[in-house]
Amino acid sequence: MRKAMMHLAQFLCHGPTYHSVAMWRHPRTRAAGYDWSRPELYQHIARTCERGRFDMVFFADLNYISDTFTGSMAPALRNATQAPEHDPIPLISFMAAVTEKIGLGATYSVSHQHPFHAARLWATLDHLTRGRAAWNVVTSLNHNQAANYGEEYKPTDDRYDRAHEFIQVCRKLWDSWDEDAVVMDHEAGIFADPDKVHRIEHDGQWFKSRGPLNVVRSPQNGPAILQAGTSGKGKDFAARYADAVFAIQPNLAGAKALYDDIKSGVVNAGRPPEACKILCGMQPIVGSSRAEAEDRQAEHNALVPLEGGLAILSGHLDFDLSTLPLDTIMAHRTEPKLQRMQTRYRSLTGELLTLQQVAQNHGQSVGLPQMVGTAADIADQMEAYFDAVGGDGFMLSSIHSPGAIEEFVDLVVPELQRRGRFRREYSGATQRDHLAQDS
Numbered sequence: 007m008r009k010a011m012m013h014l015a016q017f018l019c020h021g022p023t024y025h026s027v028a029m030w031r032h033p034r035t036r037a038a039g040y041d042w043s044r045p046e047l048y049q050h051i052a053r054t055c056e057r058g059r060f061d062m063v064f065f066a067d068l069n070y071i072s073d074t075f076t077g078s079m080a081p082a083l084r085n086a087t088q089a090p091e092h093d094p095i096p097l098i099s100f101m102a103a104v105t106e107k108i109g110l111g112a113t114y115s116v117s118h119q120h121p122f123h124a125a126r127l128w129a130t131l132d133h134l135t136r137g138r139a140a141w142n143v144v145t146s147l148n149h150n151q152a153a154n155y156g157e158e159y160k161p162t163d164d165r166y167d168r169a170h171e172f173i174q175v176c177r178k179l180w181d182s183w184d185e186d187a188v189v190m191d192h193e194a195g196i197f198a199d200p201d202k203v204h205r206i207e208h209d210g211q212w213f214k215s216r217g218p219l220n221v222v223r224s225p226q227n228g229p230a231i232l233q234a235g236t237s238g239k240g241k242d243f244a245a246r247y248a249d250a251v252f253a254i255q256p257n258l259a260g261a262k263a264l265y266d267d268i269k270s271g272v273v274n275a276g277r278p279p280e281a282c283k284i285l286c287g288m289q290p291i292v293g294s295s296r297a298e299a300e301d302r303q304a305e306h307n308a309l310v311p312l313e314g315g316l317a318i319l320s321g322h323l324d325f326d327l328s329t330l331p332l333d334t335i336m337a338h339r340t341e342p343k344l345q346r347m348q349t350r351y352r353s354l355t356g357e358l359l360t361l362q363q364v365a366q367n368h369g370q371s372v373g374l375p376q377m378v379g380t381a382a383d384i385a386d387q388m389e390a391y392f393d394a395v396g397g398d399g400f401m402l403s404s405i406h407s408p409g410a411i412e413e414f415v416d417l418v419v420p421e422l423q424r425r426g427r428f429r430r431e432y433s434g435a436t437q438r439d440h441l442a443q444d445s
């Protein structure tokens with residue numbers, strides 16, 4: 007039987023660190039000499055990933071500098087724990103300008119804006135990229151972000167109820183222009199047929215919008231939708247709307263359970279299971295020999311200060327971990343905020359981890375499993391993980407940038423292609439086409 011093909015995405019932040027808090031000071035990041043605040047770096051990465059035939063490059067985004075750990079911003083600022091983080095949306099246009107095919111995804115929170123603004127922004131990006139835009143719809147995870155917008159931090163269920171309505175308003179707005187609304191009849195002097203552009207008259211629990219959108223129907227009729235969240239309502243959101251989910255599951259059993267859960271939700275929502283792809287995060291560390299790769303892993307992991315790991319983990323949990331001893335077995339804690347990342351509290355093989363271990367892993371890779379070795383070793387590990395989980399692909403996270411991305415594209419991608427596990431060419435042109443390309 008023919009083996010299933012993988013989907014690949016590259017994780018990025020518009021900042022000095024992505025998942026690894028050591029990235030900004032890694033010797034190879036420094037030697038590469040790029041300025042993280044300039045578009046040239048991201049244009050180079052987009053071209054490299056397109057050469058590797060990736061489904062997409064993908065930006066996370068946060069709108070805060072966390073003071074959750076110790077009640078002070080100092081640990082976050084000292085360690086650059088996803089702080090600073092510049093807005094990724096403008097980079098989509100820069101990256102689109104130098105590429106033809108690769109999907110371009112970015113995170114944009116629905117917790118602080120009006121859906122009209124989001125629908126307009128994303129329809130415009132979908133036009134500018136000729137159908138390559140992907141929107142990671144998040145509801146945000148930290149009181150600092152709510153405070154920056156002058157709001158109270160709402161409970162998860164409320165944020166998702168609002169997110170459901172938010173996306174429904176966006177969809178109505180994207181549908182407010184019929185496909186054939188633009189006539190462009192120069193002789194008769196008719197640009198658009200007024201009967202084919204509709205008000206939406208939305209009046210809901212959270213939002214009102216009259217519509218129509220003042221952007222014509224975009225190539226994908228709005229961007230592809232991505233989601234990352236693990237609560238019941240988060241998964242329900244993915245089941246109904248998402249073209250792909252970004253999952254962080256260091257533990258194989260957990261990854262399989264999440265995969266099955268999301269796929270059955272997608273089916274219950276009336277969609278085929280393959281309509282929503284699940285991309286599991288992982289951090290590849292390639293070497294010309296296994297020993298060299300292990301040296302590189304040790305060098306990188308030793309550059310991660312425990313304070314950085316504790317600060318970024320506290321921010322993501324919105325819980326001050328300086329209140330717990332370092333030998334706390336995290337899976338034994340019962341505080342609701344600490345339940346959010348239960349899957350990070352176990353190793354790949356299932357053993358229970360201490361706070362110190364979880365924080366160290368979080369500083370290294372935000373808990374993503376590291377896959378280490380030669381290109382063939384990494385392809386072996388990817389195949390084993392992929393086949394155990396059931397699919398659909400990986401979100402790759404770098405230990406230094408852009409060199410780790412170049413290495414993966416030049417060494418691991420050809421190995422996966424040789425094994426028939428990754429595409430050699432794009433068959434379509436849009437983000438949704440790539441996510442649907444399974445052979």
Ligand SMILES: Cc1cc2nc3c(=O)[nH]c(=O)nc-3n(C[C@H](O)[C@H](O)[C@H](O)COP(=O)(O)O)c2cc1C
Pocket residue numbers: 065066067068069113115143144145146147162234235236237238239240241252253254346
């Ligand atoms: C893998 C993953 C990546 C996420 N990335 C972001 C992000 O870049 N920006 C953000 O504001 N929230 C991000 N989130 C937060 C989620 O969107 C969501 O708000 C949060 O996880 C709470 O929802 P949940 O309880 O359903 O997980 C991420 C969550 C996960 C699981």
